[in-house]
Amino acid sequence: xxxEIQTGLIRISDDVVATIAxxxxxxxxxIAGMSxxxxxxxxxxxxxxxxxxxxxxxxxxxxxxxxxxVIVNYGSKIHEVxxxxxxNVRDAVENMTGLTVVEVNIKVEGVAFREEEQxxxxxxxxxxxx
Numbered sequence: 001x002x003x004e005i006q007t008g009l010i011r012i013s014d015d016v017v018a019t020i021a022x023x024x025x026x027x028x029x030x031i032a033g034m035s036x037x038x039x040x041x042x043x044x045x046x047x048x049x050x051x052x053x054x055x056x057x058x059x060x061x062x063x064x065x066x067x068x069x070v071i072v073n074y075g076s077k078i079h080e081v082x083x084x085x086x087x088n089v090r091d092a093v094e095n096m097t098g099l100t101v102v103e104v105n106i107k108v109e110g111v112a113f114r115e116e117e118q119x120x121x122x123x124x125x126x127x128x129x130x
Contacts, residue, residue, distance in 0.1 A: 012097050018055040021066050021104075024092035025055070030081030032112035035069040064099045071110040082106045 025031055034054030054069040066089060072081050086104040093101050 012059065012099070014057050014059050015052065017057045017059050017064055017066070017093055017097060017099070018052045020093050020096050021057065021068065021089045022052055022055045024089045025068055025070060025085055028081065028085045028088045030073050030076035031085060032071045032073045032110075035071050035107075035109040059099065062100060063102050064093060064097075065103045065105075066093065066101060067105045067107070069107045069109050071112050072108055074111050074113045078108055082108065 022034060025034060036053045056067040058065045068085070068089065070085065072078055085106060089104050090101045093099060
C-alpha cells in the first residue's frame, strides 16, 4: 500500500501483510497450523515464528490478495473453518492496514490428528531373559 498524504508516503510491506494474515489464520478455531508446502507427500506444519510460511500476498496501492496454505484439525467442518478463516484474515488485514482485501484463497493441504497421550511402558520383571 502506498498513500500520498501531505506529510509523506506510507507503504506497507508485503511481509507485514503476510504476518498479519498468518497470525489471524493461526488464531482461527479449527486451524492446526500453516503449511510450508507439500514435500515428499507430507505437509510441513508450521506455527509460531514461521507465520509467513504458507502465506502469499500481492499488495497493491489500495488492495491486497492473499493465498493461504493450511492444515485443519481432524473432525472440523472444513468448509466452515475456511469461511471463518477468510473472514478473520480479511478483517485483521483491513483493520490494521486500511487495505481492501479483494480475495482470500485457501488451500487445505493436510489434516492434523490429535496426538494421543503415550501410555507409560511398564516392564514385568518376571519375564526377563537370562
